[in-house]
Amino acid sequence: MRFFSAFLSSSFSIGYRLSSLRSPRHSYAFSRNSSLMAASEESLRQALAEKQSALENQGNVVRALKKDSNVAKLEIDAAIEALSSLKLEKTELERQLQAAVTGSGADGMNREAFRQAVVNTLERRLFYIPSFKIYRGVAGLYDYGPPGCAVKSNVLAFWRQHFVLEENMLEVDCPCVTPELVLKASGHVDKFTDLMVKDEKTGTCYRADHLVKDYCNEKLQKDLSISADMAATFKHVLATLDDLSAEELGAKIKEYGITAPDTKNPLSDPFPFNLMFQTSIGPSGLVPGYMRPETAQGIFVNFKDLYYYNGNKLPFAAAQIGQAFRNEISPRQGLLRVREFTLAEIEHFVDPEDKSHPKYSDVANLEFLMFPREEQMSGASAKKIPLGEAVSRGIVNNQTLGYFIGRVYLFLTCLGIDKDRLRFRQHLANEMAHYAADCWDAEIECSYGWIECVGIADRSAYDLRAHSEKSGVPLVAHEKFSEPREVEKLIITPVKKELGLAFKGNQKMVVEALEAMKEEEAMKMKADLESKGEVDFYVCTFGKSVSIKKSMVSISKEKKKEHQRVFTPSVIEPSFGVGRIIYCLYEHSFYTRQSKAGDEQLNVFRFPPLVAPIKCTVFPLVQNQQYEEVAKVISKSLTVAGISHKIDITGTSIGKRYARTDELGVPFAVTVDSTSSVTIRERDSKGQIRVNVEEAASVIKEVAEGLKTWEDMWTAFPHHSSATTDD
Amino acid sequence: MRFFSAFLSSSFSIGYRLSSLRSPRHSYAFSRNSSLMAASEESLRQALAEKQSALENQGNVVRALKKDSNVAKLEIDAAIEALSSLKLEKTELERQLQAAVTGSGADGMNREAFRQAVVNTLERRLFYIPSFKIYRGVAGLYDYGPPGCAVKSNVLAFWRQHFVLEENMLEVDCPCVTPELVLKASGHVDKFTDLMVKDEKTGTCYRADHLVKDYCNEKLQKDLSISADMAATFKHVLATLDDLSAEELGAKIKEYGITAPDTKNPLSDPFPFNLMFQTSIGPSGLVPGYMRPETAQGIFVNFKDLYYYNGNKLPFAAAQIGQAFRNEISPRQGLLRVREFTLAEIEHFVDPEDKSHPKYSDVANLEFLMFPREEQMSGASAKKIPLGEAVSRGIVNNQTLGYFIGRVYLFLTCLGIDKDRLRFRQHLANEMAHYAADCWDAEIECSYGWIECVGIADRSAYDLRAHSEKSGVPLVAHEKFSEPREVEKLIITPVKKELGLAFKGNQKMVVEALEAMKEEEAMKMKADLESKGEVDFYVCTFGKSVSIKKSMVSISKEKKKEHQRVFTPSVIEPSFGVGRIIYCLYEHSFYTRQSKAGDEQLNVFRFPPLVAPIKCTVFPLVQNQQYEEVAKVISKSLTVAGISHKIDITGTSIGKRYARTDELGVPFAVTVDSTSSVTIRERDSKGQIRVNVEEAASVIKEVAEGLKTWEDMWTAFPHHSSATTDD
Numbered sequence A, B: 001m002r003f004f005s006a007f008l009s010s011s012f013s014i015g016y017r018l019s020s021l022r023s024p025r026h027s028y029a030f031s032r033n034s035s036l037m038a039a040s041e042e043s044l045r046q047a048l049a050e051k052q053s054a055l056e057n058q059g060n061v062v063r064a065l066k067k068d069s070n071v072a073k074l075e076i077d078a079a080i081e082a083l084s085s086l087k088l089e090k091t092e093l094e095r096q097l098q099a100a101v102t103g104s105g106a107d108g109m110n111r112e113a114f115r116q117a118v119v120n121t122l123e124r125r126l127f128y129i130p131s132f133k134i135y136r137g138v139a140g141l142y143d144y145g146p147p148g149c150a151v152k153s154n155v156l157a158f159w160r161q162h163f164v165l166e167e168n169m170l171e172v173d174c175p176c177v178t179p180e181l182v183l184k185a186s187g188h189v190d191k192f193t194d195l196m197v198k199d200e201k202t203g204t205c206y207r208a209d210h211l212v213k214d215y216c217n218e219k220l221q222k223d224l225s226i227s228a229d230m231a232a233t234f235k236h237v238l239a240t241l242d243d244l245s246a247e248e249l250g251a252k253i254k255e256y257g258i259t260a261p262d263t264k265n266p267l268s269d270p271f272p273f274n275l276m277f278q279t280s281i282g283p284s285g286l287v288p289g290y291m292r293p294e295t296a297q298g299i300f301v302n303f304k305d306l307y308y309y310n311g312n313k314l315p316f317a318a319a320q321i322g323q324a325f326r327n328e329i330s331p332r333q334g335l336l337r338v339r340e341f342t343l344a345e346i347e348h349f350v351d352p353e354d355k356s357h358p359k360y361s362d363v364a365n366l367e368f369l370m371f372p373r374e375e376q377m378s379g380a381s382a383k384k385i386p387l388g389e390a391v392s393r394g395i396v397n398n399q400t401l402g403y404f405i406g407r408v409y410l411f412l413t414c415l416g417i418d419k420d421r422l423r424f425r426q427h428l429a430n431e432m433a434h435y436a437a438d439c440w441d442a443e444i445e446c447s448y449g450w451i452e453c454v455g456i457a458d459r460s461a462y463d464l465r466a467h468s469e470k471s472g473v474p475l476v477a478h479e480k481f482s483e484p485r486e487v488e489k490l491i492i493t494p495v496k497k498e499l500g501l502a503f504k505g506n507q508k509m510v511v512e513a514l515e516a517m518k519e520e521e522a523m524k525m526k527a528d529l530e531s532k533g534e535v536d537f538y539v540c541t542f543g544k545s546v547s548i549k550k551s552m553v554s555i556s557k558e559k560k561k562e563h564q565r566v567f568t569p570s571v572i573e574p575s576f577g578v579g580r581i582i583y584c585l586y587e588h589s590f591y592t593r594q595s596k597a598g599d600e601q602l603n604v605f606r607f608p609p610l611v612a613p614i615k616c617t618v619f620p621l622v623q624n625q626q627y628e629e630v631a632k633v634i635s636k637s638l639t640v641a642g643i644s645h646k647i648d649i650t651g652t653s654i655g656k657r658y659a660r661t662d663e664l665g666v667p668f669a670v671t672v673d674s675t676s677s678v679t680i681r682e683r684d685s686k687g688q689i690r691v692n693v694e695e696a697a698s699v700i701k702e703v704a705e706g707l708k709t710w711e712d713m714w715t716a717f718p719h720h721s722s723a724t725t726d727d
Helices: A034-067 A073-102 A111-124 A146-165 A180-185 A208-222 A228-243 A246-256 A296-300 A303-309 A373-377 A387-392 A399-415 A462-471 A496-515 A519-532 A578-589 A625-640 A654-662 A693-704 A710-716 B034-067 B073-102 B111-124 B146-165 B180-185 B208-222 B228-243 B246-256 B296-300 B303-309 B373-377 B387-392 B399-415 B462-471 B496-515 B519-532 B578-589 B625-640 B654-662 B693-704 B710-716
Strands: A128-130 A142-144 A177-179 A193-198 A205-207 A271-274 A278-280 A288-291 A316-325 A340-350 A367-371 A383-386 A422-426 A438-446 A449-458 A477-494 A534-539 A544-549 A553-567 A570-577 A590-594 A601-605 A616-620 A645-647 A668-672 A677-682 A688-692 B128-130 B142-144 B177-179 B193-198 B205-207 B271-274 B278-280 B288-291 B316-325 B340-350 B367-371 B383-386 B422-426 B438-446 B449-458 B477-494 B534-539 B544-549 B553-567 B570-577 B590-594 B601-605 B616-620 B645-647 B668-672 B677-682 B688-692
Touching: A034 A073, A034 A228, A073 A208, A111 A128, A111 A578, A111 A590, A111 A601, A142 A146, A146 A316, A146 A340, A146 A399, A146 A578, A177 A180, A180 A288, A180 A462, A193 A208, A193 A246, A205 A208, A208 A228, A208 A246, A296 A303, A296 A316, A296 A340, A296 A462, A296 A570, A303 A316, A340 A399, A340 A578, A367 A387, A373 A422, A383 A387, A387 A399, A399 A422, A399 A438, A399 A449, A399 A570, A399 A578, A422 A449, A438 A578, A449 A578, A462 A570, A477 A496, A477 A519, A496 A534, A496 A544, A519 A534, A519 A544, A519 A553, A570 A578, A578 A590, A601 A654, A616 A625, A616 A654, A625 A645, A625 A668, A625 A693, A654 A668, A668 A693, A677 A693, A688 A693, A688 A710, A693 A710, B034 B073, B034 B228, B111 B128, B111 B578, B111 B590, B111 B601, B142 B146, B146 B316, B146 B340, B146 B399, B146 B578, B177 B180, B180 B288, B180 B462, B193 B208, B193 B246, B205 B208, B208 B228, B208 B246, B296 B303, B296 B316, B296 B340, B296 B462, B296 B570, B303 B316, B340 B399, B340 B578, B367 B387, B373 B422, B383 B387, B387 B399, B399 B422, B399 B438, B399 B449, B399 B570, B399 B578, B422 B449, B438 B578, B449 B578, B462 B570, B477 B496, B477 B519, B496 B534, B496 B544, B519 B534, B519 B544, B519 B553, B570 B578, B578 B590, B601 B654, B616 B625, B616 B654, B625 B645, B625 B668, B625 B693, B654 B668, B668 B693, B677 B693, B688 B693, B688 B710, B693 B710
Parallel strands: A367 A422, A616 A645, A616 A668, B367 B422, B616 B645, B616 B668
Antiparallel strands: A128 A142, A177 A288, A193 A205, A193 A271, A278 A288, A278 B278, A316 A340, A340 A570, A367 A383, A422 A438, A438 A449, A449 A570, A477 A553, A534 A544, A590 A601, A668 A677, A677 A688, B128 B142, B177 B288, B193 B205, B193 B271, B278 B288, B316 B340, B340 B570, B367 B383, B422 B438, B438 B449, B449 B570, B477 B553, B534 B544, B590 B601, B668 B677, B677 B688
């Protein structure tokens, strides 16, 4: 998919900051080891084709034998048996191929079924709710219900602690309503588009690349008879879908005979649709505005003030958490592609000549899955590389970029993302904007494939330059020299009187072109003018060459003393799609286990306490006033300690109550079964310890806030095992 | 001002939830005791008028004496002296009246100057920044810069702790983009309007009520010659501005000869302008949507799921923090009236037949300024009333409403709002929607007057009913009876065959009207039909009466057993304008004090640690590697403890560094002046204690998190006084 399609066919680009906009890549390759899987899939297609032809041959053999009255029944029977066994073998191959392409592997539960189990639990327990459900909802808009809202708020609080506080970042909070001017400068007004096609009869809109993608996936997954060559072609189309122009996509749609999915009507040619929600600011209707498609612009336009606030010193980072909006053409993939979402973005401003980072050594020893450009091109898979090595070998462009990659890895794994299903994928050359120095996506594998959840890009000076130019306010940094430095400066002085006489109305274009000459070109012109007195000079705005005489321009080099260097800082931008991270976290945290009676599968979210929506529940074992009083006392202490919890005094069996809260991912349960001491149960181990009533809240606080681990508590307190346990 | 102007001239209303939309009331009365002030202003005007006429008389006397050649010079001189002293007295009266109307009281600094001092500090230190400043900004949009963002985040974290956690509320997080359907049901599409006038030549738009308000205020404050009667008239117009219809406002504009402020061109008649930002959802352009004007609707449409989540039990509360949007016609009053802002809203659902609250006794003893309806009508001022008394005397409608008023009081005063400049004002009958049971605003006094910052309303069942009706999904609660109850039900059965023969195409209207009869009317019809066999019946949808015969309808009362009661819950809604609270907090926290040298006024924000953007600074006393190392060690411990802080190793004088951070409201400063111990300074007292390096972070954590007070530390540690102090 493209979201700056114009860029792909022009030399200008605003780049791929919002990589979270793009479709998950490689969504057809679901296995943990996609290249291995691809190989086995190819050989299976080959084997299937061979088996099919063997089967046809054997069919002919059987028919021939049957026709021949000389052949013994025994012989015919043997041939039929061979035919049957070929049929069985073909069926088995088809099953294997089906498994390979849809990814239902050895783990027994296939991806779709797994996702359905997670999503059912999430919806039933109100982690999220399709927005405006009673009005039949709106595609791509979701509410976070109580536990989802708590998870989100925990993730954001940790983000603030891990990034903003730890790095002393300058956090800002800018409005969502943004005037057109700003988004014109950033390039969004012109280039933030997706290609769309319309049902020519009903006017229903579809994303052009989605239709082609669906067609290819359908062929690959459902039509087992296609040849290995055909399969390779479809895969190539899928892999290069992002690079196709409107014309190329249109051609594919025609070639495949794709029609409108709902009506089978013919489709229009693809055309760009701007993804921003448009509105109008103020009552006059004359000030167009948009709902921001990202939070970053709010930081860039404030650069000057923030730089001043930071004592006019680089490097520094600014951060923003907030809503962003994208009017998707046809949102799919549930919580992964939505029309309104929370972004958390960091803009780290550095001197382009010094991208070292003082805390780089803190992360240099980390080792995790990286997927550099070269590995992707050569068809290899992601592999573990020590971060320090990736930076020193130049795979990662610079220390600061490396530092943030490391910090993002720590952030995600602390939340509970499985480190074996997390990789950092470098952008390919064709994915990256021309000005970008380097770009890596943190991709998390879930049932939809590998999903980009964080983009970490070195965007060089692009954004600040764009706003400097459009606003006329220089967004630059200064480096004061300890003593003045002598520099040689090129001085080009067009002689306007002479130029005016010669070029009249076109004088201005010629003057500007002369002034814009780079050093080399100017010095050559100077030499030529001195030797020949006249030169041909191409004026691009004028579209032709003019003759420049010696009297028309003076070119020289002068030595000047400079007291400071003025430059546009580079920006390194980690950008987090909060909703996507949370969704992947749900999948990585979900598991099922048998109930005690063995009659049902119970759902569990293994959230770390940091993320868990509620840290603890308080249960009186049986309905009894004394126990309820104790439960209320503990609940009050927990409230004072700031620990979110829930008290459940219903008469439901303790096992059921545990199961209910396991499904919410609550890590600890306090069960009141006496007035002096209580048990504390840990969710995943189901182990229980016995503590005094007075200690209960502080024990919970320590494990919930990560000051101690459950293992510490397991060592420190007596264990409990009785009929009150749930297994 | 009106924001549901249609309501004011119709019997239907969606009410004043968004009281934060309305202009601050009584903004012409700035004194702490507005009625006293009003009295003194009136007598001053009276005295001034009398002085003026005495002056004219004396002038005549002097002129007459001068003409009369018989009069001794001594006598003339005495008369001139009397004239001069009258002039002086008049000047003094004018000064007093000017002070009374503009409020520059005995405190020396007048309101405008005070506001300017606060706002300058806030802008200079980036508490807030006009959004998109480099593009010359957009009226009514502001960014929170780093300290402002931290204050906001602290206020919201405390809100979550104080309300959501303490009351076990169900927090949700819904999108800002809202389909028209939902806001049609809530009434916003039709009624969320302000009256606007247009410059007839340039098309520039103004809020009609603002122009009238400005005219009246100008007259009252600048024209000291108007009579006390005239002044009273202008004050009446200001007080009733909210109640004026479009026609009445238009008439006032004509009467006063008000023209466009910028051009003096004539103005159009007032007409309504919808304040919602409109957009379009999806690519088709066929699904209109708006940016939500409040967060409450997201909760109402989820009622059914939330009720289920709460175990189908009442009462429970849901809460939401999020952005809301209002396309103001011409935003004024800086941070108080903006086009995008953060709301924090609670919807507490209760059984309308039982509005008691289990924790009511926790707040019943609070005593603070309340301004009941009666006091407002009688011209009295707000007075301290114990909350328990206000509820028991029926001034506050019910316990739950009273409970939230008390909790809001505690919330605001914990943040640092001055309790003497906070009052709870009850809505007057004409401010309240017809369905509302009661409504109170928490108003905070600042330089703009009394500003509504929190609205606390008992909205009865209005919102849930509106969405039930439009969506067709019943948003109701159930009360299961322990044993079935016998109830008498009215049964009205129209006989459609007879009605069809009699009324043909109009049958449906008659049937509906019959079915809609209330018990009394129906029983009267039954009696009349039995006695007369025929009755006249007015069908309002048909616009006339029809004759109903006995054969056309059967009316009876039947006894039925019911197992449960089904009802629409009432909702009690505290709604917080977060930005307004923060702005008032800035004003209440700001003060100035002389620098040590006595040569300048230093600015201080006396934020409590809970609110302070940074809890502490760390300063090496002088630039020195050893001290810097110690400072870094303390900084690291503070980061681990999660205490936001700033390290400043510049060589600036310690006094300057203290002053800089006082201006950010940083409550504590650690100054490193040895390698073994350091001093900790408290911002307001400027007192310093001496603590060991190892203890520093934990001491700061305890005072910053409110576990101990500064007084505790002052008692526990040795005091420090030396040249390092700043006074």
